[in-house]
Amino acid sequence: MDAPFRHRTEAGETLARSLPHLAGREDVTVLALPHGGVPVAFEIARALRAPLDLAVVQPVLHAMGPPRREVTLGWLGSPAALQLHDATLNALGLSDEALGQAISRARRQLRQRVRAMRPGAPMASLEGRRVVVVDDGTVAGVALRRAAGLLRRAGARALVAAVPVASEEALHLLDGAFEEVVCCSRPEPFVSVPGGYGSYRDVSDAEVRALLTRAWDSHGGNLGSSIPSP
Known part of the structure; x- marks a missing residue:
């Protein structure tokens, strides 16, 4: 059976089409789980015209x-x-x-x-914001659930999980941690995240930095008041 997505860029473009209600909103921030979530989140942030950063x-x-x-x-x-x-x-x-x-x-x-x-710019505050948390897929939803708990403590008002491919079990667990869960492909049986892609390769630190820099340049910088470094 063919993989649902050729690569992470296509996955991000497809996911973005499922989030039209968030496009152009001033209270939306897109956060990517590194490393694989960053190319996916880059396309979502570009489509939504929203700032992009990392959730580590x-x-x-x-x-x-x-x-x-x-x-x-x-x-x-x-x-x-x-x-x-x-x-x-x-x-x-x-x-x-x-x-x-x-x-x-x-x-x-x-x-x-x-x-x-990350380039050296301070991270923007999440206080009162609607945050789209992106990964390139999930088997059990563990990383996304951990991120959700921490992001609420950081002040996020509402959380949206966005994953191109996931198991039904993971999506069920994410429902309890996020206000909205968006997923484009739910293979049965679910074997692995790489199985959702025709091309699935490692994403380097340098690629993450380059994508963040491109996103910030196109968005006029990393917007919002800064919060302390970790």
Whole structure:
């Protein structure tokens, strides 16, 4: 069976046609999950005439052992937001110092990732905005759900998930985290995200930077008041 999309550019163009109600609105921001979501989101942002940026999620990890294993204490996001798992923290009984060290380490790692992918402009505020969160596909919806929780903490008023290809299970889970979920292809059986594309290759940090720069140049810069760096 032929793949639904030839490449991510076509997927983004197709998704954009499912979002005409958001075109030209001044309160819309498009955020891409790197790396694969960026070429898709670029086409959506261009069609909607909306600003484009990244939604990056970094786990907050704590090493335990022996044997050494890492426990996820929560998630740190860019835009700047922090979401901790209270049940995990209570079970571990971590000191404030240990938790602070874990958060600081995650913040450094997140900052390094963001700097590798974004030009140096500050990120625009999401306060009160309608945010379209884009990935190139999802098997279980986990990354999108994590991003949704952090984006609400960053001030987003409403969230729209936009994915070219996804499983029915993932879409069901996303319904509870987003006000709107848009998907163009729901293959049955769903095997993998790359299976939704005729050409599916890795997207580099340099490509992400180039697409963001193009989007910002065409939109008159990264619009909006800035929020703190992660």
